[in-house]
């Protein structure tokens with residue numbers, strides 16, 4: 001199968017079986033994730049996700065990554081996402097985009113492992129969804145499983161305050177029907 005070169009503004013799409021939950025990820029973001037994951041191999045790495053939700057809260061667009069906090073710690077099988085500088089980053093983001101871009105979840109890499117949440121991942125992510133201070137009741141987790149010689153696999157999950165973990169599957173669209181921010 002040939003690789004398609006996607007424009008950076010293209011949004012890749014994932015959806016739950018029930019079709020209620022949709023997550024879109026910009027190709028630019030996907031490339032950033034890939035690049036960081038490979039740069040930190042064989043250790044895990046990750047950051048918070050920046051994006052927006054539809055009015056009903058079930059459709060999310062991931063549009064950017066928060067910076068990697070300097071106090072983050074990654075080993076081969078674990079990752080602690082630091083907090084240094086993040087409060088300031090998200091405050092500034094709110095101001096710049098008049099509240100239209102904000103925190104929507106987390107991503108991290110699974111070197112030499114499938115992009116499936118560990119028990120710790122479930123626990124951390126559910127804690128965020130349930131945290132009323134974060135106000136992210138439908139919190140996204142993106143995992144990238146990869147080896148040194150590439151082969152990237154992406155796992156996308158929504159953690160719902162009410163429903164717990166919901167797996168999403170990638171929806172492949174033909175080039176001419178790929179959603180782009182300008183056509184929405």
Ligand SMILES: [Zn+2]
Pocket residue numbers: 108109110117118121
């Ligand atoms: Zn993990």
